[in-house]
Amino acid sequence: MNKSSLSALYRRLTAAPEAQAVVSVDIDTLARLAAGEHLGERHDATVAMLAQSSVHASALRVAGHIAQAAETLASAAHGVDRALPAHRGRRVMVRGAGRGWQWAALAASVAVGFALLLSREAPTTRDAPVAVETPAPVVPGDQILFGSFEEGTPALDGATGEHSPQAEAIFVDDFGA
């Protein structure tokens, strides 16, 4: 008579829905165990719970055995994305230090060209028409930005924001005196 397998019987015992119902080990915890992490205070209790569930135990063993393949896949997938052309709007990490100076030279020439273009096309102050603007109504806190130098730029008097007569005296003077 063939002997029964303890392992097979125990896995059947712990695969039953009733056995699964009392096991609460989430995916993140299993992933951490698969990565070899220690779970601190709850480590021993979690491992004991895992040992009573053939579903979780099988899942953990599979995850552990594909760990190296997962590393290879993740690394290779990143390598594929890094090889995409730059005009697709993705960051391109250029492989090898030898190409670095070429990208720097290209960037520098573009910057110089752009600066030259701006300097040739930017209007000078003598050419620009004088815009006559109606002064905006002065509101507290806006006095610095909206004040007119013709009328005298009011100075804020500390926290009150009120006009300072001393400051106005600078701009209002009898030059004929």
Next chain:
Amino acid sequence: MPIRPDERQVRLARLLDEFGVRLRAAVEAQCGRNSALDPDDLEQEVRIRLWHALERDRNAPFNASYIQRVVLSVVIDGFRRANVRAAEPLPDEDGITVEALVERQGPDRSAVDAEQLRGIAAAMAALPIRRRVTMQLHLQGFSLVEIARLTGSTDEAVRKLVTRGLEELKTRLRELGLGEFDE
């Protein structure tokens, strides 16, 4: 050298193919060829999830930890679906409970199995906690190295616990009249 965008999909598909081969091998080795999991179905579902992750957000992290989480989730879901299918009763025929007909191994064999399962549960519960957990992990299929890492022990200590644990379990089951067992 830059690659064309269409070439990206070809390369990624090839990488997923290679990963799928290893995944199927791991499932067959760890879960058994006669388990409730279909390695091809499982590999296909993992592949679909990973492909969606790669296409949905190319700037999102795609690392080994994420891949393992996907595998864990798919394996557990696969087992649970298999348990649901096994638990669903077949329709009655002529008033006869079909569950009784489904037990092709016969009622006597089922009773023996149930008795053995109860015996294993009782014998396991009688073991000291440290030996019990080590034995449970061993019977779940973990290697000595894996058990040592999970329990924070050494390979040699685990080997001794397993050896003594097996002897004790077999003795208890023999005393219960359940016969001899292989590991």
